[in-house]
Amino acid sequence: MNYLQKQWILTIYTTFFMLVIAYIVINPFFKYFELFIDWDQWQNTYVQLKYAQPYYINLYNSLKITILGTVIGVVVATLTAYSLAIYQFKFKNIIMILLLVMLMIPSIIQIVPFLISIQLAKQYLDFVQQIPVLSILADHHLVLILPYMVPAFGVFIIKQYLESILNKEMLEAARIEGATEGKIFRTLILPMLYPAIAIVALIQFSTIWNSYELSIYTIGDDESKPLAHVVRNVGRFFGQGGFEAQIMNNLLVIVPIIFLIILSGLILKFINADLSAPE
């Protein structure tokens, strides 16, 4: 049968998806079109870019927060999911219930408790900074990573994926050969988990990259804000931030898409896997 005629709905919807984003990215170039024609204007803009808000520092902050948060979240999710999928232990049910509750509580409620604990931490900060290892805690960017440290949804994704592809005989064979539990995880299981890890990393990356609610209340000076916080109002009223702000807004849109394209092979592998758990 020829199903091609049924694809027109999909085609229209996908182009609509893409059009909105293409519009956001291309619009500033049309808006500031005279910049590209007039040489004097171009020089003026360059000077403005030099002395305006230092957006590249915000970009650096955002990249730092996002990459650190993604790595931490993925590590925590993978280890937890591995432990829950493979082993039978006493408090397994309690931990599953905890994860479900964490999934149910929306992350925005965390802002209030976090502000309280940040205030608490500030009181003891002077004491903490004297200890060399713990002085990392004084970095106020760490606070922005904290709410995303345990991705409960990611734990369930990886656990489901692992249960569907796992071969228990292989595990027992490795144990009889004398492999330690850590070695089994590193050399046997981890390479099989890459597709599930990719999708968890994508979710982590995009949520941390786009989040700014917490930084509004915790970070005061412009130079240590993440990019999503600084340009959050650029879109609202066009022309508010000038050309450089528009370009940074474009970067804010494009970076996660680049990350998605890099991971797209693994993600397609995850989508096409058979996820029904064997009974």
Add this chain to the structure above:
Amino acid sequence: MHKLDKTNQSSAYKFLVPFLIAFLLVNLFPYLTSFYVSFQYWSLYTPFIGENIEFVKAENYLLIYDERGFFASLLNVLLFLVFSVFIIHSLALLFAKLISISAKKTQGIILIAFIVPFVVNTNATNVGLIEMGLFIFYDPINDGVILKSISESISISYQFVGFFTLIYYMVLKSVPKNIIEAAQLDGASIARVFLSIELPHLKRMIVMMLVLSMIMMMQSARGFVDIINVFFRVGDMGLASAFSWTFIFLVLVFIMTVLLILKYRLLKSRLVKYKRVNKKEVL
């Protein structure tokens, strides 16, 4: 055997160490402190020491009801949940079916394109949607609750339809192929197969996804975010934490009632039928 079990238990806890540390640090401690603070009067701009904290019993919880915006924002969030969940799931099921019957070559590109809005910043896409004229009927200052929540749910469904399409596409593949082929041999069309074979198979999954999507929507409900911003500007942390606990409790109650209704209306009847069939077969 017993010895192996013991080593297994210890290694299971070794793998759980990062999770437990993160859980204590990120979830348990902040929530307990905020629950404690919700019974106190404390301003964010003073240090968290005994003399600045005043025990006010349940006064914070009572004060919320005097707040004029509370019920309006609650209504806004509930309407927003209902509208957005309806749009998202009907569209996502349709698109998942359409992708699964489309040509194999284009499937990959379409699926990746469907994830893109989920990854992109919401503020930026909202601007794109507004400037492209999708919110012509929307006026943020003068409009009532219903129009506001409709326009909010359009913008949120733009972001989430692709994500749920992906999930439904993955679940659709688990429907046994031989039943579908048998139906097609009997002359059932694609729509008939979808409505009377695949949808009943997906019922459980759909109910799960409804609850999950409601929770995901709640994180970006503007009614909630706006009112909590007011408390932050004042700096009254007791009121803010009391508000967030009440709000979360009410919305969770709402989601749970929806879940229970769905369970009894959709799932229960189906389960009974299956059981009867099984008994007959056994006999």
